[in-house]
Amino acid sequence: MAGLEIPAWDPxxxxxxxxxxxxxxxxxxxxxxxxxxxxxxxMKILLGGEEHAR
Incomplete structure (x- = not known):
């Protein structure tokens, strides 16, 4: 069955x-x-004021 093999992982x-x-x-x-x-x-700097810094 094609595609159902477990792949071999190298380190x-x-x-x-x-x-x-x-x-x-x-x-x-x-x-x-x-x-x-x-x-x-x-946010305080960008929006200005304390009310937006929450």
């Missing part, structure tokens, strides 16, 4: 996929932290 491919997944997680967490730290400040 380089598994390492590359793991590295890309780890990088995506680090970027997701990093940008989330930056948004929490700088988001209210930037």
């Amino acid at each position: 380089e491919t598994a390492l590359l996929i793991g590295t890309i997944l780890l990088e995506a997680i680090v970027l997701y967490v990093g940008y989330g932290g930056l948004e929490r730290l700088l988001g209210p400040y930037l």
Whole structure:
């Protein structure tokens, strides 16, 4: 049956996929932290005034 075989993974491919997944997680967490730290400040600057900084 064509297409139902289990592909053979070589270590380089598994390492590359793991590295890309780890990088995506680090970027997701990093940008989330930056948004929490700088988001209210930037909204205050861009929109002007305290009422929009919530």
